[in-house]
Amino acid sequence: MYDKIKADIRGSYYQQQFANDGQRFVAWYVRNIHGQDTNQTKYCITDGADDKQIDAVVIDDEQSAVYIVQGKFHSGSIIDAEPLREVLSSWVQLRDLPKLQENANNKLKQRLSDLSRALEDGYDIHFELIATAELTDAAEKDLAAFQRALAEDESFSASLTLIAPEELQRRYDMALERDNPYLRHALRLEPGKYVDMTVGQTSVVMAAVPLKECLEFPGIKDGSLFQKNVRQSLGLSNSVNKQIKSTIYSDRHRDFFFFHNGITAICSDMSIENGILNMRGLSVVNGCQSLTTILSCSEQVKKLDETYVMFRFYEIKQHDRADKISTSTNSQSTVKPRDLRSNDKRVLALKRALEHRYPDGYLLTKRGEQAPADRNQDRVVDMASLGKHMMSWHSQRPNIAYSETKIFDTYFEQLFKRDYTPEKAIALKEWMDLIMRKWDKDNPLGFNETLLAMKSYAPFHHLLAVSYFFAYSSKQPDRVPAPDVALAKAKESNIYDWIVSLAGKALNMALTNAANEPLAANRVFSPNNWMKAKSSLSGVANVVQTQLMMLPDMGAKDQCAALILPPEAFEYRWQAD
DSSP: OHHHHHHHTTSHHHHHHOSSHHHHHHHHHHHHTSOOOHHHHHHHBOOSTTOTTOOEEEEETTTTEEEEEEEEOOSSSEEOSHHHHHHHHHHHHHTSHHHHHHHSOHHHHHHHHHHHHHHHTTOEEEEEEEESSEEOHHHHHHHHHHHHHHHHOSSSOEEEEEEOHHHHHHHHHHHHTTTSOOOEEEEEOOTTSEEEEEETTEEEEEEEEEGGGGGGSTTSTTSGGGTTSSOOOOOTTSHHHHHHHHHHHSTTGGGHHHHSOOEEEEESEEEEETTEEEEESOEEEEOHHHHHHHHHTHHHHTTOOSOEEEEEEEEOOOHHHHHHHHHHHOOSSOOOHHHHGGGOHHHHHHHHHHHHHOTTOEEEOSTTOOOOTTSOGGGEEEHHHHHHHHHHHTSOOGGGTTOHHIIIIISHHHHOOTTOOHHHHHHHHHHHHHHHHTTSTTOTTOOOHHHHTTTTTHHHHHHHHHHHHHHHHTTOTTEEEOHHHHHHHHHHTTOHHHHHHHHHHHHHHHHHHHHHSOOOTTOOOOHHHHHTSTHHHHHHHHHHHHHHHHGGGGTOHHHHHHTOOOGGGEEEOOOOO
16 A cells, blocks of 8 residues: 555645655545545645644534544554554644644644634544554554543543554545445354344344454445445434443443344345355445444454444345335434435425426435436436525525535524425526536636635535625625526526626635735634635625626626516525524
């Protein structure tokens, strides 16, 4: 793996953007394993003088998680405990963010500001030590001790994971398959501790599996093992997960089998040969919380003998049947409303209306769901994306559109209305599809690097800016245009691409203006926090109004006239705060 990474970081991107191989290694990991693009990766890297033993900070809004990365790019076969002590040092310092930020370098100061906002939103903290060599035996003991310390600390919940060469290779392989994971796994079954049977014409294997064998299952960390689950990890502070950790570290770990409800996995195909259970198309539909928590205690788990957990393996080929099993078996931890909104009557009503209005359309209501092959992808709408688009356009709050928790818990009633029309849903998708084409790697609008680093949520402000142009041109500053009416007018007047480009430039200028504003002493401007604050909305609005005053004198009088919509095309914004 070392040679592979060494060759990769010789590429022009790593050589030009990062000062040394240590930084390039961390950037390689952030880019390849965490899936950040080139601009996001550069924004995440904090390594350098006064980095406080923090090489990178990755904030994953989709998973509500923060990853603190420390890298050790070493050509030898083993490394000592020094990198572990650096991770522990960063953990201690993060407990006092103001003091840490005061003495950190500018890049880390900025990311700490972003991290503070993430902690306020309840994000989990994961420390990752990535290394191209194995730990010494003494360092392995230190790792186990550090994991125990993090697991037992109630005031600052976090996990620590060592990602050494074998795990690094596995994560890299999994990342290559992330878009379409098809997991395979071979599990040795202990004699006398499993039952092979057929129930209802379905192959079933029930087995007591050693807890340490759970660490070998692929796809736990990146979530691909749980693609058919109704939810991902609920976090280390979840009450059930705390109990799991407590049992693992207690002298009653042998009772784990009796305390735990068991884990349910489905496979598209499985067979037993010489005591080996071979599984293809593997997915855990109940057990995400348990497996992720077990992984967070990996060093302790490796030492446990005679500690088992019950597994139920089902050979299920039908997707709809797998979905039913997933929903039915998830009772060990409370399923939050956002996990089950797919069955809400308002969502089902919209799905029925959309697919009736557009026979080639489809509303994806479940995580991992795929539209039938005969549907038009331009009319395939994902419920989660639709909620984010409605939050940005109708509620005019793109600053909170990134959070699925807020959309499906706090604001679901305001967003998903029974009378919402399919035409509006398709129009929002079409607006956003064009917007995202402006955010591709060629950067046709010339966005600055800081803005490109926020590609996961900044485009929602871009969508807001489009609606602002119609509202301010029509003298309706306190109202919101109907997205389908605005789309039809833009296409009819041939300003569809023009207005999306103009809105993107307005967002770019608003961020630049905000960055140039004077700050109080010892304060650092955080683009991430600005984008998630209400001040970003007024910033975008001010630039839009300025552009509208200047455009007629710049030869765009006809285009500005085409932005005017009739009063009946507007409504008051949907309250979301």
